Each structure stands twice: as C-alpha cells, then as structure tokens.
Amino acid sequence: MSRDSALVSADWAEKNLETPGVVFVEVDEDTTAYDGGHIPGAIKLDWKKDLQDPVRRDFVNRQQFQALLSARGIGNDDTVVLYGGNNNWFAAYAYWYFKLYGHGDVKLLDGGRKKWELDNRALTTETVSRPTTSYSATEQDLSIRAFRDDVVAAIGTQNLVDVRSPDEYAGRLLAPAHLPQEQAQRPGHVPTAISVPWSKAANEDGTFKSDDELRKIYAEAGLDDSKDTIAYCRIGERSSHTWFVLQELLGHARVKNYDGSWTEYGSLVGVPVALGDEPGEG
Amino acid sequence: MTVDISGCGAPEQSAPIPASVDLEKETVISGEVRAGDEPVAGAYVRLLDRTGEFTAEVPTSATGHFRFFAAPGEWTVRTLAPRADVVDRRVVAQRGVVAEVAVAI
Numbered sequence: 001m002s003r004d005s006a007l008v009s010a011d012w013a014e015k016n017l018e019t020p021g022v023v024f025v026e027v028d029e030d031t032t033a034y035d036g037g038h039i040p041g042a043i044k045l046d047w048k049k050d051l052q053d054p055v056r057r058d059f060v061n062r063q064q065f066q067a068l069l070s071a072r073g074i075g076n077d078d079t080v081v082l083y084g085g086n087n088n089w090f091a092a093y094a095y096w097y098f099k100l101y102g103h104g105d106v107k108l109l110d111g112g113r114k115k116w117e118l119d120n121r122a123l124t125t126e127t128v129s130r131p132t133t134s135y136s137a138t139e140q141d142l143s144i145r146a147f148r149d150d151v152v153a154a155i156g157t158q159n160l161v162d163v164r165s166p167d168e169y170a171g172r173l174l175a176p177a178h179l180p181q182e183q184a185q186r187p188g189h190v191p192t193a194i195s196v197p198w199s200k201a202a203n204e205d206g207t208f209k210s211d212d213e214l215r216k217i218y219a220e221a222g223l224d225d226s227k228d229t230i231a232y233c234r235i236g237e238r239s240s241h242t243w244f245v246l247q248e249l250l251g252h253a254r255v256k257n258y259d260g261s262w263t264e265y266g267s268l269v270g271v272p273v274a275l276g277d278e279p280g281e282g
Numbered sequence: 283m284t285v286d287i288s289g290c291g292a293p294e295q296s297a298p299i300p301a302s303v304d305l306e307k308e309t310v311i312s313g314e315v316r317a318g319d320e321p322v323a324g325a326y327v328r329l330l331d332r333t334g335e336f337t338a339e340v341p342t343s344a345t346g347h348f349r350f351f352a353a354p355g356e357w358t359v360r361t362l363a364p365r366a367d368v369v370d371r372r373v374v375a376q377r378g379v380v381a382e383v384a385v386a387i
Binding site: 033087118180 | 299303307308309311324326328329331333335336337338339340341349350351352353360362363364365368
C-alpha cells in the first residue's frame with residue numbers, strides 16, 4: 001500500500017461525490033455529527049452499534065458484517081471512502097476493520113470531517129439510501145490484529161508503539177482528556193513500548209504529515225524496521241490511525257493493531273506494567 | 283470491576299456532567315468560544331500539555347462550550363475555527379476545581 005492507493009484528498013472527494021462505485025462512509029461514535037450534516041451522498045456507520053458485538057467485547061462476526069454492508073448498500077467491488085470526526089480516529093478504525101474482513105478497495109479521506117468543515121465544504125442533512133447488495137466478507141485477516149498474548153510476547157522483542165498522549169503513557173491520565181478519568185484499570189504502559197502519540201502523524205487540520213516527515217518521526221522514536229510491530233492505545237481506534245500510517249502509508253510489513261488496548265491490558269492480572277515517561281525494562 | 287470501553291468520541295459538550303463522575307477527583311478545564319457576542323458552535327478546541335504536545339480535541343457544542351478532564355498542571359487550549367486565526371489560551375488546572383477558559387475568536 002501507499003499514500004496514492006490508501007488516501008484521497010478533499011479535492012478528489014469533492015470531484016467524485018457522484019462517481020458510480022464510490023461510496024462515502026462517515027464513521028463516528030457520535031452519530032449526531034452525521035445527522036447534523038454529512039458529505040453529500042455519504043452513509044453512516046456507528047463504530048459501536050454497527051461494528052461491535054452487542055454482548056461480548058468483540059467485533060461483529062463475518063456473517064453480521066456481511067449483513068451490515070449488504071443492508072447499507074456497499075458492494076464488494078465498491079471503492080469505500082471513509083471519513084469521520086476525531087481526526088479520523090474512527091474512520092481509520094473502520095478502514096482497518098474493512099481490511100480485517102477483506103474489503104478490496106478502501107480509502108481514507110485525508111483530514112476527515114475536520115478539514116472538510118474548516119475548508120467550508122458542503123454538508124447536507126439529506127437522507128441517503130442505497131440499494132441493498134449481497135456482500136461477501138472473508139475470514140478475519142489476523143495478520144493485522146493483535147491479541148493480549150501477542151502483546152505480552154512482544155515485550156522486549158518486537159516494536160510496541162503506544163500511541164496515546166504522553167500523559168496517558170506515563171500514567172498521569174487514564175483516558176483522553178475529553179473523557180472522565182475515573183477508570184478501574186491500572187495506569188501506565190506496556191514495558192518497552194515506545195511513545196509515539198498518534199497526533200505526531202497528523203497536522204492540525206487532521207491531514208497526515210508527508211511520508212518523509214512520518215518516516216523521521218518513527219525512526220527518531222526508535223522503531224526498528226526489521227521487527228514486527230504492534231500498535232495500541234486505549235480502545236484501539238487511535239492505534240488504527242497509527243496502524244494506517246505504518247502499514248498503509250509507509251508500507252511497513254507485519255504491523256498489527258491491538259484493539260483490546262489499554263482497557264484490556266491495564267486490567268490483566270499479573271502482566272508487567274511500566275510507569276513514567278521511559279519505556280522501561282522487558 | 284467496571285471497565286469503560288465506551289469510545290473516545292467527544293461527549294456532548296454542554297450536557298451536564300454525569301452523576302457517576304466525581305468532580306472532587308477530576309481536574310476539569312471548561313470553557314466557551316465566542317465571536318463577539320455570538321457563541322461559536324463546531325469550533326475545534328485542542329488541549330496541549332506543558333510541552334505543547336497534543337492531548338485531546340473536542341468540537342464546541344451548539345452553545346459554544348467545551349470541556350476536558352485533565353490532570354493538575356499547566357495546559358494550553360488551542361482553538362481552530364473556519365475563517366479565524368488560531369487562538370491559544372494558557373490555563374492552570376487543579377484537581378477538584380473547574381478551570382474556566384473564555385476564548386474569543
């Protein structure tokens with residue numbers, strides 16, 4: 001993958017709003033954002049209601065994903081262009097999720113909803129409906145998904161990238177600062193994980209930095225290109241943003257997103273945890 | 283044990299703080315963005331830590347309000363809005379106290 005195949009600009013999007021075979025999808029936790037105005041023709045996916053199992057902590061299964069995309073009118077051959085708020089966190093999460101279930105052509109709108117709004121581009125409240133399809137998903141591609149045992153095994157041997165804010169990494173905060181901080185799990189990070197906040201990869205308008213800038217950021221942070229990589233955050237959406245940067249923009253191989261992330265790891269009994277600003281010992 | 287796996291999407295910014303949130307334990311930075319006399323909805327407010335590193339971002343509510351749950355210390359609140367210059371405001375947050383920030387763009 002590369003920037004040209006994984007990312008589209010707002011200008012490209014604006015020119016392709018009515019192109020057959022291109023489906024714009026807004027992904028937000030807060031679906032009122034979509035309801036208050038969305039890119040013309042875009043449909044919405046709710047990252048939690050649509051993409052999470054309602055009972056267990058896991059994703060919807062292959063059959064449920066097929067049914068969801070079929071009902072929303074997304075076909076296997078469609079180019080899916082994802083965008084959303086929160087600097088595309090949830091859109092990047094959905095991108096990774098579409099890849100997990102084997103969708104062929106999926107792209108992220110650079111800058112997401114924020115750049116679109118800051119550029120004063122058109123938003124509409126028109127209802128969008130698409131004819132149903134018969135979508136066929138693959139089994140999950142587990143080469144891009146890490147589980148807790150993978151993370152424990154990676155301590156001191158693989159690249160672990162903690163993409164939360166420096167204060168979350170150090171254990172001074174337990175959640176992003178727009179959320180209440182009372183949590184049951186322990187603060188800190190996985191020992192030997194390097195701290196590269198997802199925000200390092202983005203400009204203030206939400207667009208991604210250039211490939212050269214991105215390569216420099218991860219090289220200076222100590223990411224070893226020769227090793228496998230696991231990215232994590234709190235619940236796996238900010239780390240999808242970094243997974244996207246490393247695998248889809250920079251073309252690193254063997255990058256996994258740990259969707260359990262700190263809400264799982266920080267609640268495990270008996271695993272090592274490091275506090276403070278340094279990675280710590282393996 | 284309860285583990286909050288709700289998302290990282292910004293909660294409704296003008297909504298009352300949920301009863302489950304103990305304000306005496308929280309370090310709240312709260313504020314309002316205005317252009318002249320008018321509240322600015324949908325402005326992007328970024329919270330930067332003492333080193334200038336990004337920590338969080340929320341859009342303002344319909345009434346121009348925003349809110350962060352931070353840690354005690356020095357922070358910068360940076361506001362981005364269409365057709366406006368970027369505005370920075372420094373704020374010192376304390377546990378159990380709501381630090382109020384007024385932003386004029």
